[in-house]
Amino acid sequence: MKIKSILLILSLLAVFSSCKKDNEDEPIIKNGNILVSTMLSNPDGMSGSAYMQLMENIEPKALTNTAAIPVCYGTPPCVCDNDVFVIPGFGNEIDKMTKYTRVNGELVKQGEYTLPTQSWATNVVTKGDVVYVSCPGIGKILVINHKSMSLIKEIDITSYGVGDQNPDPGSMLIRDNLLFVGLTQSVGGYYPAPERPYADVLIVDTDNNELVKMITDSIAGVSYPTRVMDPNSIFMDENNDIYVVCLGGFGALHTSGVLRIKAGETEFDNSYQFVFNTTSITGEANTCDYIHTVNYFGNGKMYGIADIPAYYCNPVNYLEDRACLPVEIDLNAKTIKAIGLPLSNAYGLSVGIIEGIVVFGLATETSNGFYTYDPTTETASPSAVITTTGYPYSFVSFE
Numbered sequence: 001m002k003i004k005s006i007l008l009i010l011s012l013l014a015v016f017s018s019c020k021k022d023n024e025d026e027p028i029i030k031n032g033n034i035l036v037s038t039m040l041s042n043p044d045g046m047s048g049s050a051y052m053q054l055m056e057n058i059e060p061k062a063l064t065n066t067a068a069i070p071v072c073y074g075t076p077p078c079v080c081d082n083d084v085f086v087i088p089g090f091g092n093e094i095d096k097m098t099k100y101t102r103v104n105g106e107l108v109k110q111g112e113y114t115l116p117t118q119s120w121a122t123n124v125v126t127k128g129d130v131v132y133v134s135c136p137g138i139g140k141i142l143v144i145n146h147k148s149m150s151l152i153k154e155i156d157i158t159s160y161g162v163g164d165q166n167p168d169p170g171s172m173l174i175r176d177n178l179l180f181v182g183l184t185q186s187v188g189g190y191y192p193a194p195e196r197p198y199a200d201v202l203i204v205d206t207d208n209n210e211l212v213k214m215i216t217d218s219i220a221g222v223s224y225p226t227r228v229m230d231p232n233s234i235f236m237d238e239n240n241d242i243y244v245v246c247l248g249g250f251g252a253l254h255t256s257g258v259l260r261i262k263a264g265e266t267e268f269d270n271s272y273q274f275v276f277n278t279t280s281i282t283g284e285a286n287t288c289d290y291i292h293t294v295n296y297f298g299n300g301k302m303y304g305i306a307d308i309p310a311y312y313c314n315p316v317n318y319l320e321d322r323a324c325l326p327v328e329i330d331l332n333a334k335t336i337k338a339i340g341l342p343l344s345n346a347y348g349l350s351v352g353i354i355e356g357i358v359v360f361g362l363a364t365e366t367s368n369g370f371y372t373y374d375p376t377t378e379t380a381s382p383s384a385v386i387t388t389t390g391y392p393y394s395f396v397s398f399e
Contacts, residue, residue: 031054031056031106033398034055034057034395034397034398035052035077035398036053036054037050037071037392037394038050038389038391039073039393040390040391043319045318049070050070050071050073050390051070051071052084053068053069053107054105058372063387063389065389069107072094073092075090075228075229076229076350076393077394078124078125079231079396080125080131081126082102083110084107085097085098085100087121088115088121089122090190093118095119096115097112097115097121099113099149102398110146111149112149113146116135116138118138119135119137119138120136120138121133121134122136122171122228123171123172123228123231124172125172125179125231127177129145129147130143130144131144132172134170136168136170136186136228138166139161139165140155140156140157141179141181142154142155152209155209155211157183157202162187162200167202169181169182169202170226170227171226171234172234173235173236173242175236175242178266180201180202180234180244180261181201181204182200182201182233182244183202183214184228191250191253194253194254197248198216198218198223199217199222199225199244200225201215201225201244212266213266215266215267215268219270220273222248222255222256222273223247223248223249224248224250224254224256225244225245225246225259227247227293230245230294232295232296233245233293235296237331240263241260242261243302243331244259244261245257245291245294246258247291248289248290250290251290251307252289255277256276256288256289256290256291257273257274257276258274258276260272274331274334276288276290276336279335279336281327281336281338283338284325284327286308286309286311287308288306289307289309290307291306292304292307292324292346292349294329294351297353297358297375300330300332301330301331301375302328303329303339303353303360304327304329305326305327305344305349305360308324308343311323311343318345318346319347322365323343323345323346324343324349325343326339326341326344326351326371326373328375339380340380341381342365342366343364344362344363345363347391348368349361349362349363350393351395352394352395352397353397354399355397355399356375356376357372358372359373361388361392366384368384368389368391369385369387370386
């Protein structure tokens with residue numbers, strides 16, 4: 001069947017030190033072109049179990065975790081080409097990064113690296129044999145050879161902390177041999193300082209792994225650049241412009257939105273700011289306070305899942321309340337539009353793309369699973385195309 005025919009929220013939880021490379025007894029996991037992750041939450045939402053697995057396509061099916069690999073709860077695996085890195089994320093006590101590689105469509109464990117205690121690795125990017133690991137728990141970026149699983153360097157960035165000695169590195173991107181790192185600047189928890197509605201991005205030279213500078217936007221009123229559990233919250237478009245999605249302290253303190261660093265530049269583009277909170281949503285009566293997770297589709301279109309405060313109960317229950325709305329975001333026109341998919345809770349949230357189709361992982365009133373949206377025909381699936389055991393929180397195509 002052809003494809004076109006068919007946390008504050010997750011409160012920040014969720015596997016990198018020395019490692020021996022020993023994969024001789026590791027099982028080979030099911031063939032597939034897509035990596036998906038699901039999680040089963042305990043009633044408190046702060047703990048539970050999580051799994052990742054490969055699947056072949058998005059034809060209708062009921063996906064179980066029978067053939068899945070257990071991973072840390074809360075933070076989705078990071079995919080770099082055919083390598084998959086499982087990392088711990090915030091608050092997890094397992095200080096370990098595990099690397100898998102997709103070989104001939106099969107997922108094979110390659111090795112592990114033991115991270116510093118409570119490093120809370122949240123994102124990785126690669127350049128050749130080198131992997132960069134953001135560690136907000138200790139205010140460092142680790143530089144590791146992921147072939148030999150050996151440490152190259154620890155880049156200490158604590159001097160860039162505002163309000164404390166930790167700038168809290170988040171998601172990252174490499175352009176022109178420069179590493180751009182979102183700094184969430186959380187102070188005393190998961191929120192930035194109320195008096196500082198600024199967005200900071202650190203730049204590192206990957207040729208020598210030396211710090212270049214920190215750039216700051218203080219114009220737009222947005223803060224908290226990049227969502228630590230969303231590697232797509234910093235991305236490049238077709239023009240090599242970098243876009244940085246900012247959460248504004250989960251909408252609780254500042255405004256949220258998007259900033260831009262133009263191709264070839266190492267400063268924020270002061271001519272471009274897109275604020276979400278003050279933008280009406282076509283097809284939806286209420287505004288959002290921030291966007292949970294995003295994925296850039298192309299031609300200025302980004303798809304995401306907007307947090308709609310009006311739909312939360314009092315008191316808020318992030319497992320039971322359905323307040324997260326799939327939307328289309330036009331970065332050029334600076335508009336947001338509902339696309340006809342149902343509301344989800346704040347745990348089953350993901351946005352993937354495969355062969356021109358946008359795939360949303362949602363935990364709706366009727367089912368947990370992956371829904372589809374065709375931007376060409378503007379058609380949304382009436383129900384989950386693939387149902388899942390647990391909340392679907394990651395979808396990555398290897399195309």
